Amino acid sequence: MDMIFVSAITLVVLVFGLLASGVWVSVTLLAVGMAMMALFTSAPTGSLIASTLWDSSWGWALTSLPLFVWMGEILFRSNLSENMFRGLSPLVGRLPGGLLHVNILGCGVLAAITGSSAVTCATIGRMTVPELSKRDYPDNMTIGTLAGSGTLGLLIPPSIIMIVYGVTAEQSIARLFIAGVVPGLLLIALFMGYTAIWSLVRRDRMPAPETAPTWRAKLAGLRNLAPAVGLIALVIGSIYGGFATPTEAAVIGVIGALALSALSGTLTRRTFMDGVMAAVRTSCMISFIIACAACLSIAVAFVDLPRQLASWVDALNLSPYALLAVLGLLILVLGCFLEGISIIVLTSSVMLPMVQTAGVDLIWFGIFITILIEAAQITPPVGFNLFVMQSVTGANILTVAKATFPFFLLLMGLLTLITVWPDIVLWLPRLMN
Template sequence: MSHRRSQSLIASTLWDSSWGWALASLPLFIWMGEILFRTNLSSDMFRGLAPWLGRLPGGLLHVNILGCGTLAAVTGSSAVTCATIGRLSVPELQKRGYPEHMTIGSLAGSGTLGLLIPPSIIMIVYGVTAEQSIAKLFIAGILPAAVLILLYIVYTGVWAVANKDKMPEPEPRVSFRDRIIASKSLIPVGCLILFVVGAIYGGFATPTEAAAFGVLGALALALWSRSLTRDNFIDGLMSAVRTSCMISMIIACAACLSIGVAFLNLPGALASWVQSFGLSSYALIAVLAVVILIMGCFLEGISIIVLTSSVVLPMVQAAGIDMIWFGIFLVILIEAAQITPPVGFNLFVLQSITGRNILQVTKATIPYFLLLLALLVVITIFPRIVLVLPVLM
């Protein structure tokens, strides 16, 4: 009888964890990113940003940062963001003589913005797992993402000023009129971002409905730019299906694991054990940060969330920590894990693009990894950076 009950429980858990309405936005946002990845829209975005940034300290390195930030807002994926901008910018920056380690580092760090800027796939997974509002998680990530972009820009500019001998000559001046003309290529992607994000935050659509409109918008833009072909349509669709199925299976299996963990009372036992040390909320956050960073060296971000949720989330709730704030904290930690060896996805993406070995790529990303840790400290000291916008919703 117990065997039959366990089979029934596993079947019902698999079903319940796989059909949620909030989870339906996941494959749609992935597909939207795949459409943009396979059309000319991403290269148009690079051409539109370059004339505005070429004369700044750091020059076209800032295109990596702002380009990744812009593309992150429509793909929601760190790997897609890093690969797309990397394929566009690396050849251009190499041709102009920019330091390779700064090209790699700025790309690796900025590529992680795909996790923090809405619509973020990993935020959807956390929202479903922790039973938190996905819309509030999306809006909570905006200010931390802006702070992170600012940190990247400031560091890159300061490094360029301190190492002028290693930087190429500034780009030739471009007239304001020519900049405006070049910016026309930013309009399609910009409108898509405003439409998708505005629909969610304006209360006109749920994240799932906005994702559906985003797919239609991406397809319309791809048709308008005459870059949508039968082959890249099918390739994008099948890639989105494969990625979505992988993530959905991870979530479903982790839900079964959570049931088993709950039956063994591991969360309660572990929470009691941690509480016996009398740790403050700050100490608990520090311990969890170290553990998750270590896990990030070997596991993919979504796996970390779904495998640790049954143990970590009850501990965080018991400590009185806001679950929306912790979601953003966790996302930033996983961003850092994206550029830590040996299983940092962005490191492998850049290794394939640049042809450099993993040690060279890792060394180049260290300053940007430290900036991510600095952002964690900032939002811990000033949690309102995360919570002020969700409160206003």
Template sequence: MDTIVLASLVLGILLLLLLASGVWVALSLLTLGMVLLGFFTSVPMGSLIASTLWDSSWSWALTSLPLFIWMGEILFRSKLSSDMFQGLAPWVSRFPGRLLHVNVLGCGIMAAVAGSSAVTCATIGRISVPELQGRGYPLNLTIGTLAGSGTLGLLIPPSIIMIVYGVTAEVSIARLFIAGVLPGLLLMLLFMGYTGLWSLLNRDKMPPSDPAVPFLERIYASRRLIPVVLLIALVVGSIYGGIATPTEAATIGVIGALALAAVTGSLTWDNFMEGLMAAMRTSCMISFIIACAACLTVAVAFVDIPRSLASWVDAMELSPYALLAVLGVFMLILGCFLEGISIIVLTSSVMLPMVQAAGIDLLWFGIFVVVLIEAAQITPPVGFNLFVLQSITGKDILAVTRAAIPFFLILILLLVLITAFPQLVTGLPQMMSN
């Protein structure tokens, strides 16, 4: 037991030192694994590290990752963001909050394309912030809706972070995608509900209403947005319907995105190569982190840290709710310093055995973790969405943070709701499997 305590202390101290020194997350994880194996076990470190890196780098589940990223890069370089604002604005102009809802709905659609929080926030923000400021909408609510809704990029499938969690926790990626649908829609409704309520209570801060737009004109304004929505429905629907695996659906998405870009005239050789290279860089970065995290997972397993921690938690006789609360606070703290993928791969080797020992469904826990990481995206000092919005608006980080606080609290409310009513997460996957 003394060895395990010492190894845990070395692990924690070395991790803090490596991250504080600015070393890449992947290399930090690999270094931690090698130190644990070299100093606290007698296994042949070289051959074990080499075989683990190889085995974790060719997982079939990971093949969907670069394809979904490439699909998002193709559409990101098209005219999707401007078409989205023009297409959505006429449909929400009569709701309380009016064009502010474009931020929520636009981020929801972009989330299904990009699968990334920061990309979703930046893409919609570049178009909507100047547009809404020019029309006299309050900047604090514009920033808040973008900060909160940008996090939908993690929850609305196809989500990159869900793919990483599925591979790490050995949970079906297709079932994770299905499980994220209802919480994602509920989160959009909560954001829109808060926005509408705020606008009703602060009518003096809202601009005058725009004239009503006839139905046929709304359809015409949405003409370029409709094909993208249909492509997303085809990609996600093929997974839900059991017609295609995530990898096959991602292939359909790439082909469809290329076709849409060609039809709209935004597919040039330069755009094609830029999107391909950006997708390759992002995919390699994520795959490198996952492979190095697998080495750390093997190392802590050989040292027996997960079983010891699980026994320690079991001896404390924490209820599942108390365990979730402790893990939730821990992950929010990590989220102040790390981005989502790093949090998952860094904590999975220790956290997942504890969760399993407490009898918590790993599928449900995956969505719980994703929502937690969403909340961490809008917490300082390393809330990536906050930095994106600071660069777009020119406001200081404190002003951006204050605007995001109500939406952070809404994310915490969603955590409470899915904990109290786990069927919100597990109901749809169970129904689809029957």
């Protein structure tokens, strides 16, 4: 056990030491994996690292990742956000909270297309911030609804984070996608409910209600929403209906995104190549992190660290709730310094044996960790959505963080709900059996 303790301390010191010195996450994972094998095992480090890098780079489940990233990049360069604003405005303008709901619903719709939190937040924000500012909506609620709802890109399928978790935990990506639907819709309802209540309590800070739209305006709005809703139905419906795997659905999504971009007149040679190159850069970065994380995972497996830690946690007789609380706090702390994909690949080799020992369903845990990473997206100092909103609005980072804090609390509320009632997550996946 002394050797296990020493190896665990060495692992922590090396990881945080290299990250603190500014070394890339992927290089850190690879270097620490090689160091752990060299220091604590007699295994042939070179051949094992080489074979692990190769084996982890061609998994079929990963093929959906670059395709969904490309789909998001295509739509990011189209006029989809403008159409959504025009489509949603007549439908929500008279609700308590008015056009603030466009931020929430717009992010929800775009999240179901792009799978990326940052793309969702930036795309909707660039469209709605000037419009809401022109209409004198309070800046704190404009920022809060955008930064908070931007996190829906991680939870509502297709989600890049879920793909990475599914590959790492060896769980069905289709089941993870389905498991995220009800929590995602519930989170939208929580955000809209809070916005409505806030606007009713603080009527003095809200602009005058929008004029009642005509039925013609509402129908025109639905027509503007039709392309986005149609693409969602095509991609997600093909998975849920059992007609396509996530990879095949991603191909359908790319073709649909290209068609929508062509019909809207935004598909040019330049936008096409920009989208391809952006998708290649993002996908290569994620894939390299996953491959290097596999090297660290096999290293700690050779050291026997996951099994020993799982046995240690089991000996503590922690309840599943206590274990989840400890792991949740750990993820939130890591989220203050790392982005979501790095958190998953960095911690999975240790956390997954623990939660399996505690009898926690790994599909449910995937949604649990996704919500925590959503919360980390709006947690200083490295909450990525905070920086996106800072660039979109020009507000300082403290103002942005303060505006998003109520939405962080709502995410914690959702986490509590799915912990007390896990069927919120597991109901739809069970229907697949």
